[in-house]
Amino acid sequence: MVTTLIAGQNAKLANQKLTFRLLVGNVQNVSLDASAILLANTGKVSSDDDFIFFNQPTHPSGALIQQEGATFAVDLSNVPGHLERIAFVLTADPGLSALSDGYRFELTGTTDQFDFSGQGAGRPEKSLIVCELYRRNGDWKVKAVDQGFAGGMAPLAEHFGVDVEGSPDQASPTPTAAPTPPPKPQEKSSVNLSKITLDKKGDTISLEKKSASFGKIHINLNWNQTAGTGKKGLLGALMGKQGGIDLDLGCMFEFKDGTKGIVQALGKHFGSLEQPPYIFLDGDDRTGSINQGENLYINGKQWSDIKRVMVFAFIYEGVANWAETNGRVSIKAPDQPEIEIQMDASGRNENFCVIAMLENNNGDLSISKEVNYFSSHKPADDHYGFGFQWKTGSK
Known part of the structure; x- marks a missing residue:
């Protein structure tokens, strides 16, 4: 076959x-x-x-x-x-x-x-x-x-x-x-x-503005719905059920003035591109069957006001096997090379993955591969020091 x-x-x-x-x-x-x-x-x-x-x-x-x-x-x-x-x-x-x-x-x-x-x-x-x-x-x-x-x-x-x-x-x-x-x-x-792959954890690339701003920064999460063996499909391999895996894209952000927040489908915090936080999640693909995956956008005209954006993905329910997802994130901005990050892992069963950190480095856009795994949002927040108060949420 x-x-x-x-x-x-x-x-x-x-x-x-x-x-x-x-x-x-x-x-x-x-x-x-x-x-x-x-x-x-x-x-x-x-x-x-x-x-x-x-x-x-x-x-x-x-x-x-x-x-x-x-x-x-x-x-x-x-x-x-x-x-x-x-x-x-x-x-x-x-x-x-x-x-x-x-x-x-x-x-x-x-x-x-x-x-x-x-x-x-x-x-x-x-x-x-x-x-x-x-x-x-x-x-x-x-x-x-x-x-x-x-x-x-x-x-x-x-x-x-x-x-x-x-x-x-x-x-x-x-x-x-x-x-x-x-x-x-x-x-x-x-x-x-035309495409740059950050292969190893900690690899970093810095993109310089080629015009007045970075324009619309597009972050795409995609994964393989058909991974796994037998007739159970992907979710059978990952969670012991029939159907597609609910792999969610989101971010925690911090502005230079100290404003902090989160954009994600959980709690319906989809954000906005034209007003604060100038970050927008365009939907929630619960199966991975949508060819475009999940998409997060940052208004690059406001990049000078942003300090950092931590991009993450998490399994909404069930036990994850990240190695089976073949998850990958691409980051695109006008007049810039596409940056690709593979969520490479073997045997990891934590539900939460910090994929990349986008930082404002004297006006440049610095992108680093993190691919760090945590049990949930809170320990990831503790590690990266955003300082949010967490409670159980739903979509």
Whole structure:
């Protein structure tokens, strides 16, 4: 049975030998390249041999072989111990927006069968990390990444530590042909990420205003409704019942003048975007079945008055297994890269997770990955020092 992944979702692999295949729809006047990069725990290659492409189709270990332009044979049992991740990359010239029918990948083994479909329309990036296979606690997992780079193959490869060489005059292949080696840039290329993932707890990024304000800051929570095994569905896996899990998004906030408050569906504190607290929760998805998930908005025109916003999610009822939710939060602001935070946890059964902290750092927007788990709102508040008085609430 084929498991269809969504962006950011991961799944455990049962097979060591797999075939990865990248597919695109009918395209014209588009040059496509497919490649793969084996990475150490530093996020970099250990040598240029770890970059697999047309002129170098086989990794010395035998762990990865590019059989055709868009098909790779993978043998995870041969991956050297110092390498922990395999990233599969698609490059499109003049850009992903030319893939009007989108793209998809298939990952198959004896029992493993996964696929993913991504969109190209409206995306100006030229390179895309499509999928990753990664080692975690001795097991291998697959993750649908769908993360774009504004530059082409050369800056992306250099980002991973590859010493890029080649001729800029080499022709690019057709969609079904084998990929050409990346050209050598005329000068050092800077990598402009269209999506930045904060991987580790404590990772922080600071966004500078590019106009008078940050505009509308959009915080989205989404999760996988179909996780779990058997016929119980997600809630059967998480809470022993039939149905979808009620994973709620909210925040605690503090203004520079000392004003504090909370925005969440519990107690119907949905806030407001145009008047204090200038933070608004647009609804309450009790199942996770709404494609857009749950959305929190901050009026960036008022960011100068805000001191900090603590973004959280919690299970309204039942016993949580956060590892099964594949929960993820994205934070977007106009003219800024998208920031993604995965709610990665294994075996955590607390009902409350502090996902991120947004802080006003001399006018800049500083975002840090927290992913700290608590039994409820109060111990989270005690930890972060908001100082609210708590009582039992309902929706």
